[in-house]
Structure formats: C-alpha cells, structure tokens
Amino acid sequence: MPEVEGQYLTVQQLRARLNVSESYIYRRLKPSHPEYIPHKRLPSGDIRFDPSVADNILRQVGEENKVAALDSAVRGGIKMARRRDRSGSLRIKNGSWCVQWTEGKHRPSHVLGRVSDLTKSEARKRMREFMRKKNQSREVAGTSDTPTCFWKRFFYDAEKDELRTELKTKRASTRRDMKSVMKNVWLGRFGGRLLSSMGTAELQLHLDSMTQNHNTAAKYRAYLSTVFTSAIRLGAGLTLNPARFIKLPPEQPEQDYFMPSPEQVVAILEKLSKPVHKMGWRLVLWMGDRRGELRGLRWSSIYWEHDAILIRESVWEGQSSLPKTKKGYRKILLTAEQMEILRRYKEENFPDAQPQDWVLPGRRGRPMAMGWFMDKYVKPIAEKLGIPSIHWHAFRHLNNSIMLDEGVDVKTRMDRMGHVSDRVNMIYSHSADATQRKAAQAVWEKLKSAQARVQTEENTASLKVAGKVAKGSREEIGDELSY
Template sequence: MIRRYQRGSVRKKNGNYVLRYREDCFTPDGKAERPQKTVILGPVSAFRGKNEARKAADKVMQQVNQVAPRPQASITLGEFWAEHFKPNLVEKMKRNTRSMYEQLWKNHIALAFERVRMRDISGFEIDRFVTTKYKQGYASQTVLHLRSVLSKMFKTAVKWRWLAENPVRDIEAPPTRVKRQQRALSVEEVSLLLDRLKNPVRLIVMIGVTLGLRIGEILGLSVEDFDHGTLHVRRSWCRGHEGGTKNGKDREIPVPPYLGEALEEYRRGRPPSGWLFVGAAGKPLSDRNLIQRHVYPIAGELGIPHFSWHSLRHTFSTLGGNEGTIPAVVMKQLLGHSRLSTTDRYMHDLAGPKREAVEKIENLILFPHKKASGE
C-alpha cells in the first residue's frame, strides 16, 4: 500500500549521516513499487549528535512529503512514448496530426529526452530545450508544436496519476517569428486570376475565395455534396488520403448565385456520384500539382506575389470581416471554426444571414463595381 506520509530513518554510513526513505513510483509496466532512496545529510563531524541529524532529515522529508503526495513514474520519456502515449493517443489522432507528432518526437524530442526519467525532467530543462530550438532558427510554429507535444505527454501522465505535476505548464511560448507572412489576395488579383485560369482550377479558386473552404475540403467534395444551392462539407482530401473535416463536424454552406451556376455547369455531363474534382486515376486532384503547374505560372505572368491555397481562405475572411455588416459568428460558422461553443445553437437561426453573407462576399470579389445589394 502506498503511503502518503513517511519520516525516513537516519543512520551512519562511511563517516556520514544518511537519510533513507521509500520513493513511491511506477515501473514501466505500470506497477507501483517503493524502492529505497538514500540522501547524504553530511559528515558526522558536522552534527552534534543523531538528534541534530534527525532535525536535518525532517526538513528533507517535509519537502518530500509536500512535493510528492502521490507516486511518480520511474518510466523514461522514451518508454512512455513507445508503450503508452503513442499506441493510446497518437495513433488515434488524425493523419496529419499523427504525422506531426511522430516527426517532432523522432527529430527533436527523442534526441534530448528519450532516456531520461519523466520525473527527472524539470521545467528548466524543457525551457532550455525550447529556447535552444528557437535560437537554432526553427520557425516559431515548430517550437510551439514541440512545447505542445511535450505538454500533452506530461499532462497525460498527470491525468493517469503517474506524475504530480506538468513541468511544461508554465513554459512560455517563444516570440513569434514568421518566415513567410500569409496574405490575402486583393480583389484585383482575384479578378486577374479568374480571367486566365481554366476549369477545374478556376472553379476551385472561386470556391476558395467566395466560401472560405480549406483546399482539402474543396478537393474532398463529391458530386452529391452540391445540392439545391447548398454545399455540404463532409470530408477532406490531403496528400492522397481521405479524412474528416478539421474540427470533426460537417457543415452546410449556402452557395451564392454566380458560383452556383458555375458549379452546375461544371457538374453537367459528369457521373451523378463520385469525386467532384477527380483526376485520371479516379482520385481527387493533387493540391500541389494544381497550384504549381496551373496557378503559379499564370500568377507569375500577371506579376502577382507568392500566395498559397490558404491565402484564398484568408481572402474570404479578410474581405468578409472588413465588410462590416456580416456578424462575426456567421463568419465563424462559414469558416468552420469550433472555438465558440455557442455557435451550433444558432445554426438554424443564422441560415438566412449566412446566405446573405456569401452573396455579399461573392459580389465584393467577383463584381467589385456592383453594389452588394445586387443592384
């Protein structure tokens, strides 16, 4: 039975007074054990007797009993990753998140802490690790992810009552250092691109700037997802793999008139089911091939600065947010953000404003000289 309080024993050994007590911990297989730990209090000559050595021991034990009220894990971080954290948590994550965790562990965290017991890793050591990575020139986002992975591991160990505290909790995030600023396209840039691009790339860009969908969500659309003026966002397609939406929730996006006509025309003559933007192999098109082979060459000819697929989403949110009359909660629903817990409760009530919002954004981007009212 694990004790919550102990006094320890004091004795002489090799000319020193030593304190011995039991250290509550877990073995790598999750079993509780109580190995003996020895602390040297000092030379016998430094004390006037055993009673004085006992007082010194009591100070040590007071700290032990306060700091470690429950057993600590004797498992190393590497053992925890391989035997518990990876199979029970990482392998259940979405593909992209799982890949990120595995790469950060292999290339960074394991090199520093794999053989160190979790209970021996202090906040100072983690702070030094994070700071070193930042000074080595890694992007702020990468350093932040390293901190997050470590925090998730220790938080899990605390939740399982293997550790008393999470040493990463109070470690501050590094200063933001953006290597390439994400940007929104201007209305003029969008107009120039749409005049030159051909389908399906043209339609993909239109969906991105007028509905704010992620590129993976656009490529994950099926023919059936467009139904009676509404686009059903149910899945994503990324790097050859099908997955769910980013927040795990489906959403319905009202399609404005001009985009709706373009979708109907593109869908006409195609099979009634299957991927909407399908390649020769029967799978969705590659986002990398589309932007590198079709978008960037034309953008270069037009003198449009570098942008990514995600820039289309930034364009949508920037123009929609700055327009001023579209409620922020409507924009969050259209973008598929999940941080506002109350958003779902207003989904049906906001169906009308959402349709007005996408029509306003369509007019702002595709018909800049036309009033948002449609006049």
C-alpha cells in the same frame, strides 16, 4: 512439502537470480501491484516462487527497460525509480502549521491549520495523514518509463511504421508534425531519461536553445505536453506534467502578409483551361475553404434544393478525416448563380457521377492534388501576371476580408470560415484601403464636429463674460457721475 521446497525458489534465491533487493520482491507480492509476481505461501509462512518466474520477468523487461541514466537504478536489467516515501517536516509559518517535503530540487509546503486552533500533536497527525495521501499519489516503484519507450508503446513504433492508440486519434497533419517534433526535438535529448526525472527547468533551457519563435515553441511545447498528459493518464510513473510550466518566447510583431486582390484572382481564373481546375478555383474563392476540406467535397455534400454545401470531410496526405475544428463541420450557403455554375459543371463533365464521387476528382480515384495544381498551373500563371508568392491559404484571408469590407458580421464570418473564436477570425481579416480611408474619414469628421462644438461653447462663454464686464463698467461710471 519437501518436494515443493526443492522445486520452488525462496525469496533469497529469487533475489539473487534477479539481482534486486528483497523489498523489490515483497512490494510485488500484492495482487494489486501492476508488476505482481506469482508465488505460493507455505503453511509455515514461507514464500516460494516457480523457477520460471525469474525468466518471465527478465523477458518482459527486455531491452526497452534497460535504462542507463544517472538518475535511475539499473539492477539486472530491471529499472527502479529512485523514489522513497517522504515523511515531511512540520514548520510554523505566518501563524500557521505547515508541512514541507522534498520534490526534486524544490521544497513545497502545505498549510495544515492555524497555530491557535491546533496543538502540535494534532498538527503532526494531520501532517502524517497528508503525507500518506501524497505518497500514495506518487508512482509505484518500478513503473516509471522513458520517453522513447512510452512513445513507442503508445504513440508510434518507427521500426514497424505503426501508429498506436494515442496517435491514431490525431489528424493526419498533426501526426506528421508530432512525429517529426518528437524525433528531432525531444527524444534525441531526453529519450533515455525517466519520465519522472524530467523537470521544467531543463526542458525550458532545451526549448530556448532550439527556437526563439513564439509559434514554433508553442507547437513544441504542446506536443511534449500531450505525451506527459498521456503518461499521467496511463499510469506510466508520472503525476506532474512539467511541460505545462514552460514559458514561451515573446510574440514577434506580425509581418506584412501578401493577399491578392479580387481582380488578380479573377484574372487567374480566366487563364485556367481545364473545367476541374476552374471549378476548384471558383470554390476556394466562393467559400474560402481549407484545401483539405476542398479535396474532401463529394457530390453527396451538395444540397441543391437548399443552395448549400456541407463541409464534413477533409482529405490530407491521402487520409480522410473530420474537419480541423469543431466549427469546421459546417454549412455554407451559395447564391443561385453559383449553384447553377456548379450544376452545369457536373452535367457537362460528370453526368454519371455517384453521390460518393469527388467533386474535384484526380488520378487513380483520388481527389485532385491541390499542391500539384498550385505548382503546375496557378503559380506559372501568377508569375506571368506579376502576382508574387501566391498560396492556398491566402484565399481564406481574401474571402474573409471581402466579407469584412461588405459589412458581414463576425458571427457569420466565423460560421462560413469554420473559426472557433472571433480572435482567429480577426487574423484573417484585412480591410481594403477604401474601407480604411472611410474609417479614418469617419473618425476625423467626428473629432472635427466635437472640436467645433467646443469652440462654439468657448465663444459663447467668452461673450457672456465680456457682457458681464461691460455691464459692470457702466455701473461704475454711473456711480462716479452720481457723486
């Protein structure tokens, strides 16, 4: 035993080497603690540690956990959340026993029961039980993390350009936007803070200083909320998502949206020369697909016997994924004439195409680059025809608006467009002037007929009143003659 005592460190020696408190060490002696410290317990009850324990702890902590923030305690490179168990205070409010406790700058409360039903000792017992559960649900001391470290470990490591688990599940376009927003909006301002120290008020002020656009602010909030939600789920020292309570700026009135007419898009089609360009143009006009879904079309997605195309893949920035929404995985029916044009396109240009080949092939075995096609071919033609500010998304609006003008119900339009809700579909709906005039005429005729009925009823009532008055006058004259 003297050999063991000489080779191993005591609690006091380990505390001095790590430059932490003894309570910090004792809390980590439980095997259930996420930062459990291996140790030996002697028959005398003393606790001993292997000398390599201190080196391992300091090595694991590393530079990532050296947080120099005012609201965290840094001791020898080991960060500790400045949190202690709260006891709470008992109050009477509106005839009920309540417990209050400190939560940052706030004093939340919880009703324990009516004063008429509980004695003070019973209320204190309930208060202690409630606060015990409340303290257990809070983060364990020492497990709080910073947004920069958490983002690097679970979302994206910029140094290695490596996607982590939480970001791998996102779409390619979402990954790009989320990396940009976190880098330029949130991590630069709050990257060195502890997650547990960030409050809604300061997040609100920072968001207000960055943008007053409703949609942009909603995107910023959503990405930050995703990080906080992951931190709660993964046990990174957080129990509340402060981003959920951020208020967004008011929505702005919708701006005028340019949408080409059917005649204009057909005129562009006539000017295109290459078969793959003409077919790409036709498909986006026929179906109103997103450009990623258009690039993801393979010949195996064409069901000739059913005159249908199955949208099940989207290609964005060279990466293939599922369509944007759950409703995006859908079947789109075409007419027999449209399917015949598509069949002739395949037979004349790609007779040996395999089922997994792209319908709109580009260079080096990839699908056609839609942005390049728009800038290189479509926009120059549109400028010559006097068509301003044309872009791919305008054709989704055009396709949906044509269906609306032709009386197609909203459920069918949602199914073809891949919209989750009818509200989203309404955003893509633009009635033509003729339809608007028809609607205005219908309202006007309905009001005119109602007005005519009211006037007829008033005239009839006036005639009845006049008749009664005339009859009454004749009776009065007869009475006078009788005298």
